[in-house]
Amino acid sequence: MTTQDPIYKTDALIAEDIDAYLEAHQHKTMLRFITCGSVDDGKSTLIGRLLYDSKMIFEDQLAALESDSKRSGTQGEEIDFALLVDGLAAEREQGITIDVAYRFFATEKRKFIVADTPGHEQYTRNMVTGASTADLAVILIDARKGVLTQTRRHSYLVKLLGIRHVVLAVNKMDLVGYEQETFERIVADYRAFAESIGIEEFTAIPISGFKGDNITGPSQNTPWYDGTALLPLLEEVEVEDSRDQAGPFRMQVQWVNRPNLDFRGFAGLIASGQIRPGDPVRVLPSGKTSTVARIVSLGGDKDLAVAGESVTITLADEIDCSRGQVIVASQSPLEVADQFESTIVWMDENELVPGRAYWLKIGTQTVSATVAEPKYEVNVNTQEHLASKTLDLNAIGVANITTDREIPFAPYAENRDLGGFILIDKLTNHTVAAGLLHFALRRAQNVHWQATDIGRDHHASMKHQKPAVLWLTGLSGSGKSTIANIVEKKLARMNRHTFLLDGDNVRHGLNKDLGFTEADRVENIRRVGEVAKLMTDAGLIVITAFISPFRSERDMVRGMMQPGEFVEVFVDTPLEVAESRDVKGLYAKARSGQLKNFTGIDSPYEHPESPELRIDTTEMTPEEAADLIIARLIP
The missing domain is CATH 2.40.30.10 (Translation factors)
Structure with missing residues (x-):
């Protein structure tokens, strides 16, 4: 066989055709879009129709789809296209979309990634996820129902998230007899709302995802509509790159690449602008400056990298830079x-x-x-x-x-x-x-930390002690205040400089404006934490007695202190024991409904998971507990 053989030439031509197709497909533009709207507006059916009409369904999938359609009760030979997308069993049973379903398809002109987002209000959060990377939104409206609350919610989120291209697809036109008046009324209603939230332009199309009207081409059922069909619109809409190549250079550091001692690079996705070797850059928030030494990619070193590319940058100087920091153009910092x-x-x-x-x-x-x-x-x-x-x-x-x-x-x-x-x-x-x-x-921008000549180390050395926060937490009636008071007296005898912050006492002054809602309790602990931090800066040993029911707030205060300074003491008293003491009569009031948001009754107490000390007040006296705390503080 030679290169002149007809069969060989045919094989070569086929190979060339495949290569040409792959090359053309590789360079097609990509459009990311979402479908959103209220429950049962037909989003999944529309996407299924797009997959079907763009011939993105294999024969075995089509056979399974036809079989599933018959089982789901679809009449005649019609196909239930929603079954292509609603992959979760719960969705098929309920006939609604719960998760965000991403699908890929392509036509001769463009590639697409479409997110089918949930319509039910309970799953609005999933819709936000799908919209966060979208270039275009197809907002569906059931022609029988018109503009609904969830239509408005999703439209508001589309505007909020910066999606500039909006298509209003008035679906299920077949169920209203393809009435032009119905379509125009819905478009007018939606336009009034869209203008109120700042959506200045949108394209309205009357469609039937189930029947295929105005999906890939004009429908004979809507002779009064002379606009474009949905798929041609998706193929032709011009999408601006959300990452501005003309803007100043910005790249968030995803990973510090250190394969050996001779290489230290900073890998990330360029968010905007472009960069070349030799360009001056600045690392934020530290503000350190350097110049780009190399731009490394999978294919080797590059002379230019632009927004949307993932690269590794090496710098001419050894400056501190880690994950989470941002490398920017030196003259145009963030x-x-x-x-x-x-x-x-x-x-x-x-x-x-x-x-x-x-x-x-x-x-x-x-x-x-x-x-x-x-x-x-x-x-x-x-x-x-x-x-x-x-x-x-x-x-x-x-x-x-x-x-x-x-x-x-x-x-x-x-x-x-x-x-x-x-x-x-x-x-x-x-x-x-x-x-x-x-x-x-x-x-x-206007408030800056004022450095002082006398620092916390000097304050502590003058008092001959190490600052600390003894944080006693537990239910009301657990004995926190009693133990804290004994601890302070014992430390005073040891000539230690202390200050006791008690939960009831601070509510007479510092926190008298706060109630006992969950938010007020959080603010109560935040303020106490800030005061305790200032006191440790003064070199004091701070003793606190607060219910402080939430782990997150106790962890917040721990994070304010220097490592090792925060000692969490869990005064562990069973609820029935604390309630039996009830010196202040608070539990009785809470049980009778006179006192709302009381910890242990109608407000939760989150037990410490790994406190430095656990005090079981059913097994030791307050004196013994105090000695145990002091032994932990002063070995």
Whole structure:
């Protein structure tokens, strides 16, 4: 066989065709979009129809789909396209989408990743997840129902998350006889709402995902509609890269690459701008400067890297840089702050507790943060700003956030990667909220730590002791105050400099404005922690006696202190024993309903998991307990 053989030539041509196809497919643009709307608006059916019409279903899948459609009760020879997407058994049984289902498909012109997001209000948090990376949103409306609350909620989130392209798909037109008046009424209703939230432009299309009307081409059932069909619109819409290649250079450090002693690089995804070897850069928040030595990628060294690329950068100087920090153009640094205004979408069944410490993850950096009482909550139907002391599941509000250290950031409106964050509960490790940073608070820029010549070490040396916080925690009536008082008297006899902070006493002055709600209890402990920190700076041994029922707040105070200075003492007294003492009559009032939010009765107490000391008051006297604490403090 030679190269002139007809068969050989045919094989070569086939190979060339395959190579050409793969090359063309590789360079197609990618569109990420979501489908959202209310329950049973037909999102899954629409995606199934797109997969079917773009020939992304294998024969065995199609056969299984036809069989499943018959079992699900679909009439005649029709196919239930929703079954292609609703993969969870619970979804098939209920006929709703719970999880976010991601699907890939492609046409001759473009590649697509579509997120089918839940419609039920309970799963709004999943919708936020799907929308966070989308370029376009297809908002579906059931032609029989019109604009609903969840339609408004999802539209508000689409605008909030910066999705610029919106398609209004009025679905199930076949069930309303393809009436033009119905379509136009729904579009008018939606336009009035869209304008109120700042969605200036959207494309409205009358469709039937089930029948295929106006999905891939014009439908004869809607001769009055002369606009484009859905799929051609998705193929042709121009999508701006969310990562600005023309902007200043920013790259969050994902990983410090140190394979050997001769190489130290900083790997990450370039969020904006471009970089070349020799360019001056700055590492934030430290502010240290250097120049780029090399740009290393999987294919070797590069002379240029741009936004959207993942690379490893080496620097000319050995400066401190670690995961979570941001490398930026030296002459165009990011803003750095520790207090911000933000919009928060609350996604947990347990409400926001203002003042409680959560983990805040922004990009590759994780810091501890507290959320202040919301400035207001947004009514997604009317855009009214409602007074609110907390945020419940699916609530959207604006609140100030304070982090435990300065972080580099950009407003979310300018850069999603550097302005979007999530909040994580420190105890459960659940993601409880998603948020968008607006701007740094002015006081964060104007307030700076004032260095003093006499520091904490000097204060401690003058008192000939090591500062410490003895944190006694336990139920009301457990004996905390009694033990704390004995500890202080014994330390005084040893010429130690101490101060006792008692839970009842501080509520007469420092915290007299606080009640006993969960949020007030959190703020109570935060203030006491700040006072205790100042006292350790003065070289004192601080003794505290507080119920302090929540682990997260005790951990928060521990984090304020120097390593080893915080000694958690769990005064472990069973509830029935503490209640039997009831010197103040508080348990009796709580049992009768006269005293609300009482720990152990209608408010929880979270036992310490690994305290430095555990005092069992059923086995030892207060004197013995005090001696045990002092032995731990002064070996």
